[in-house]
Amino acid sequence: MMLPLVPLQQLRSALAEQKRVQVLVQREDLVHRTRSGNKLYKLCFNIQYAKQHGMQTLVSFGGGYSNHLHALALAGQEEGMNTVGIIRGDYRANLTATLRDCQAAGMQVRFVDRQQWALRNTSEYCLSLHADFSNAYIIPEGGDNALGFRGTRLLGQQIGRQLQGLPPSGCTHVLVACGTGTTMAGIVAEMPAGVAVLGVSPLKGDDKLTAAISAKLVQASIEPQCSWKIDRRFCLEGYGRLPNELERFIRFFERKFMIPLDPVYTAKVMFALFTMLEADEFQPGDRVIVIHTGGLQGKRGYPKLMSPLHSSARLKSINIGAF
Known part of the structure; x- marks a missing residue:
């Protein structure tokens, strides 16, 4: 399966130029009208299999x-398939x-409490879902399965084509x-030596991602x-x-570079990038590709970020010129 290459956009930053580091952003937020970012890759083979x-x-x-559910609902609508979302919380x-x-796209939503949610990966709970929804294909949370990993390897191959x-x-x-580590595992599987x-x-909390990624690579016999x-280091008080x-x-980043960020994932990657640049964690001559994994629809859960970007009151503590 071959997907069109998305733009590789240079981030023209005074700090990066001062450090003699080139920064490029792979704009996966632009890859698809409804299945943007890494969700396109995680879902493609799952939907094909179903x-x-x-x-x-x-x-x-x-x-x-x-x-994930947002992309799944819209993908199901486009593919003429039924979708069901099991939602954590009421x-x-x-x-x-x-x-x-999700509902507008035809997804049936079912709200579950903490106890039910904790059972979502058990065979007994999956059997109950099959009983409730005939002819169903169950995709783990976040598309974190072997077919999701296979899809994210396509993303790794896209980066390889960019190289x-x-x-x-x-x-x-x-x-x-x-x-979940699925996207990173797919990229790691495809990157050449020297990267x-x-x-x-x-x-x-505890680092469970290293073990999860290693397990995906081992299961696929990938070295x-x-x-x-x-x-x-950049969890910034935790998830979400x-x-x-x-x-x-x-606010500084979006104003200066005109690239939208989601606060859960890509914003923390960009925060990490600039922190590392300031700390000289890259060498002169390095070339860094940052993957924008989309997720912008979730930004609506942060009303403060939906107000005008150019608020001088909120930006006054940042020396934008330094970046």
């Missing part, structure tokens, strides 16, 4: 602002914008956000050629949190 096996209902899991009294979109158009020195680093892949985790690691520092950074 259709080939005559399964007409796609069932998956997520929260009230799930990018939003019936106050549907989020994401869930309204062919770069100067002989190629690319030294790839930065990408990590949720360091850095996964920026938005999660606090990576590149180096890779998870960086947990928007501390003032991150809010100010998003």
Whole structure:
């Protein structure tokens, strides 16, 4: 399966130029009208498998602002398939914008409590879903399965195609956000020797991503050629949190570079990038590709970020010229 290349956009930053580091952004937020970012890759082979096996209902899991469920609902609508979303928490009294979109696209939503949610990956719970929804194909939360991993390898191949158009020195680093680790695993599987892949985790607590990524690679009998690691320094109070520092950074970045960011994933990758540039963690001559994994619809869960970007009051603490 071959997908069109998305733009590789140079980030013209005074700080990067001062450090003699070239920064390029792979704009996966522009890859598809409805299945933008890494969700396109995670879903493509899952949907293909379901259709080939005559399964007409796609069932998956997520929260009230799930990018995965949003993409799944719209994909199901476009493919003429039924979709069901198992939602963590009860939003019936106050549907989020994401869930309204899902329902408008024909998704049936089912709200579950913490106890039911904890059972979502058990065989017993999946059997109950098959009993409730005939002819169903169940996709794990976030598209985190073997077919999702196979799809994210396409993203890795897309990056490889981009590298062919770069100067002989190629690319030294790839930065990408990590949720389940599926996207990073696909990129690691396809990167050549000499490239360091850095996964920026938005999660606090123990590092489970390294083991999860390693397991995906082992199960697929892949021995990576590149180096890779998870960086947990930039979780900024944890998953889904928007501390003032991150809010100010998003406003600065969007104003200066005119690239929209989602606060959960890509904003933290860009925050990591500039922190690392300031700390001289890259060498002069390095070329860094940052993957924009989309997820912009989820930004609607942060009303503060939906106000005008050019608020001088919110930007006053940032020296934009320094970047």
